[in-house]
Amino acid sequence: MTRDEIKNAVLDIIQDVAGLDEAPGVDGALPLREQLDLDSMDFLDIVMELRKRHKIEVPEADYGKLATLDSTVDYIEAVRK
Amino acid sequence: MAYDAVIIGAGPSGLAAAVRLAHFGKKVCLVEAHSRLGGMNSWHRVAGMEISSGLHAFTNYCADGRSGALGKLLRQLRVKFKDLELYPQNRSSIRFPSCTLAFDNGPELLRSQIAQCFPAGIDGFDRLRTLIRETDEGEITDRRTSAREVLESHLRDPLLVDMLFCPVMLYGNPGGVGDGKDGSRSLPDMDWLLFCVVWKCLFESGMACPLSGMRKLWETLAERFRADGGELILSARVARVMVGSGRAVGVRLEDGREFRADMIFSSVGFGETLGLVESRREGETADIPAGISIVEGVAVLDRPSASIGMEDTAIFFSLDDAFSFRRPAALVERKSGVALAMDNYLLPEPAKKRVLKMSRLANYPLWRRLAPEEYREAKTATALGMAADLALLGVRIHEGRDGRGAFGCFDDLFTPLTLERFTSRTEGALYGSPVKSRSGETPYGNLYLIGTDQGFHGIVGAMLSGVAMVNRHLLAR
Numbered sequence: 201m202t203r204d205e206i207k208n209a210v211l212d213i214i215q216d217v218a219g220l221d222e223a224p225g226v227d228g229a230l231p232l233r234e235q236l237d238l239d240s241m242d243f244l245d246i247v248m249e250l251r252k253r254h255k256i257e258v259p260e261a262d263y264g265k266l267a268t269l270d271s272t273v274d275y276i277e278a279v280r281k
Numbered sequence: 282m283a284y285d286a287v288i289i290g291a292g293p294s295g296l297a298a299a300v301r302l303a304h305f306g307k308k309v310c311l312v313e314a315h316s317r318l319g320g321m322n323s324w325h326r327v328a329g330m331e332i333s334s335g336l337h338a339f340t341n342y343c344a345d346g347r348s349g350a351l352g353k354l355l356r357q358l359r360v361k362f363k364d365l366e367l368y369p370q371n372r373s374s375i376r377f378p379s380c381t382l383a384f385d386n387g388p389e390l391l392r393s394q395i396a397q398c399f400p401a402g403i404d405g406f407d408r409l410r411t412l413i414r415e416t417d418e419g420e421i422t423d424r425r426t427s428a429r430e431v432l433e434s435h436l437r438d439p440l441l442v443d444m445l446f447c448p449v450m451l452y453g454n455p456g457g458v459g460d461g462k463d464g465s466r467s468l469p470d471m472d473w474l475l476f477c478v479v480w481k482c483l484f485e486s487g488m489a490c491p492l493s494g495m496r497k498l499w500e501t502l503a504e505r506f507r508a509d510g511g512e513l514i515l516s517a518r519v520a521r522v523m524v525g526s527g528r529a530v531g532v533r534l535e536d537g538r539e540f541r542a543d544m545i546f547s548s549v550g551f552g553e554t555l556g557l558v559e560s561r562r563e564g565e566t567a568d569i570p571a572g573i574s575i576v577e578g579v580a581v582l583d584r585p586s587a588s589i590g591m592e593d594t595a596i597f598f599s600l601d602d603a604f605s606f607r608r609p610a611a612l613v614e615r616k617s618g619v620a621l622a623m624d625n626y627l628l629p630e631p632a633k634k635r636v637l638k639m640s641r642l643a644n645y646p647l648w649r650r651l652a653p654e655e656y657r658e659a660k661t662a663t664a665l666g667m668a669a670d671l672a673l674l675g676v677r678i679h680e681g682r683d684g685r686g687a688f689g690c691f692d693d694l695f696t697p698l699t700l701e702r703f704t705s706r707t708e709g710a711l712y713g714s715p716v717k718s719r720s721g722e723t724p725y726g727n728l729y730l731i732g733t734d735q736g737f738h739g740i741v742g743a744m745l746s747g748v749a750m751v752n753r754h755l756l757a758r
Contacts, residue, residue: 219347219356237347241752242356248305248756 201280206273213249217242228270256280283541284310284512286755287532289519289557290548290705292320293740294732296502298546298747300358303509305756310540311511312532314518314705318499320548321704321711322740327693328581332636333495334695334703335711337623338594340452340482341741342369342386342489349486350741357748358502365498367489368626370594375444376674377599382444386487395441405435414485418477419749422719428476429468443604446471448597450606451619451640453479453738455572455712469606475717475736482739488594490626495740522547522557528726529558544755548732548747549705551714551723556707558725572710574700576613577640578667578691580678585635586622589688590676594625598674606642613663614642620671637678637689639667645697645708656696664691721750729754 201209211223218224218236226235233243246266250256256276258266265275286302288295291313299311317323322335341350346362355362372385380398384391388410396403409432432442446469454471491498503513514534521533522545531541547554552569582589599605599617606617618641624632651659668679668691679687700709713733721729735746 216359217356219352219359219361239353241353244752244757245357252305 203273203277206276206280207269209254210246210250210269210272210276213246213253217245217249226269228273229268231267232269232272233267250276283543284308285542286310286544286546286751287312287540287542288546288548288731289532289554290314290320290732291318291499291503291513291515292548292732293322293499293743294548294735294747295320295546296499296506296747297354297358297744298548298731298751299506299511299513300502300509301748302751302755303506303511304359306510307755309506309511310542311506311513312517312519312534312540313513313515315703316516318503318515319495321700321706322495323499323703324494324496327579327636330581330634330636331494331496332579332581332623332634336740337495337621337638338370338488338490338626339365339367339741340488340739341486342367343486344369344386350481350745351486354741354745354748357752358744360501364501366492368492368628370488370490371592371625371627373448373488373593373595373597375447375597377440377444377447377602377604379602380440380444383593384484386489388484391484399436399438399441402436402438402441405437406441409435413477413480416474416477418474418481420474420719422474426473427470428473429470431473431476440602443599443602446606447599447604447617448483448595448619449476449479450604451597451617452483453712454606455710455715456607469604472717474719475738478736478738478742482742490623490628492628519549519557521559522554522725522728523559524725524728529728532557544727544729546721546729546731546747546750546754548730548743550707550710550732551716551718551730551734553705553707554723554728554730554734558728569714569716571645571706571708572712572714573608574643574645574697574709575640575711576643576663576697577638577695577700578664579693579695580637580639580668580689580691581693582635582637582678582689584688585631586624586637586676589678590674591620591622591637591671592625594622596620596674596676600670600673609642609644612644612647612659613666615666615670617641618667618670620674620676637671637676637691639671639691641667643697643709645701645710648697656698660694660696661692663696664694667691721746721754 266272285307288311302309375382382394518535519532520535523531529545533539621638623636697709717736719736731747731750732743737746
């Protein structure tokens, strides 16, 4: 997957988890939770959808690395290598 | 056959739990005793019309579909708010002989009514609301606080205390705190955390009705569950929860089929679930008391509710300024009740289903003792009593003094025995047991409670319970 494909895959997940009608416009450098008003249950769902759709396991110790869209894409890019 | 989870009961909590687990690839079997979905909130037919049984409306409604418990639930289930087609209530009221308080979705109307009727109590009411907002009702604790003590310390007026207790208790108090014994003279009370749960259901958010009844939602969820590989078995009753070394290992159905599972989630109630466990360990499962039961009458009207004096969506009433909430000494409590008009929602077109419902507390053991002929007579008397007491509130479903020329009749009556038969709840205790397991845990490993006896309430609360328990005990692992 290219960086853009990863980014779109993450945005797809966020759209479904947050119950939005279209992909959210987010600032990649800012925390996702505040921008989209996500709670801890929503955040865990993003982690579980990553596992379900893309077989990416995120250990709890790494949850902090998924704070922003950019850091999430960085993280996935790194673990896929 | 081995499953990741077996879920007992395809009501709101069981369906929500099942959909959630199947979505994340778990192998799940959902077992339902009846041929229909919905559990306590299913559907039945009256005069050819399909009517939601039990709760016909959601509480926790928020207009944006995103905030609060409803928003959280919809996101967890990947259900779109607009697909529910929810329509909010007109307005409702709490009626006592010396005062009426109106409320609608959101606390402003109720607050202004209290400011008008109880000017000395409004500061206390505001402080009480702040305290409720700051209380985490999802906290997992066995500590029990008296809601009455909290209310009395904020609101000086005993009438206001009773008026606020009335709808909260009639909507969601299983009984059992301070009022457990028949004829007990102690004042009605309930657990503070449960009070906060029900308060938020009713007053901080509010009521809304799905346009096509509850059935459509249950069928949509069941379809999703099957599409994700889930197995739904209707008309099959779980006879036993099988255990090995103190842990649940599977279920045996009445027809003899056995399903092994790593985990079992049961929505049939706390005491009812423990009653299913084979060879209970001695002394470990003290009997869980059954809660209070009700009677519910359903009247199909030949004209709109509003035209016979029922303009509110719900009327929570007490015919005595001292509200009492306990198992009545007679078959039915005549001093209080709740009346609901299913056509009084802000619907896009005039309602086709003009239905009044009324429910009041009932005495299960007395109903149980009746001979068949007495039982029929008691149903008729209860239906007439409902119509007569509604007339005291200005709602006339019977025209004229002799009661002839009825616009409708509560002859479709659910007694505690009907409820026990169709919901599997001991003594027809629809509010669940006074004893909750907020963690969902039971004395047996791998056996968890979901639904009302886990501590939440109403349709949204029960579904959120199913979601939260599978998240906590299975998906988070």
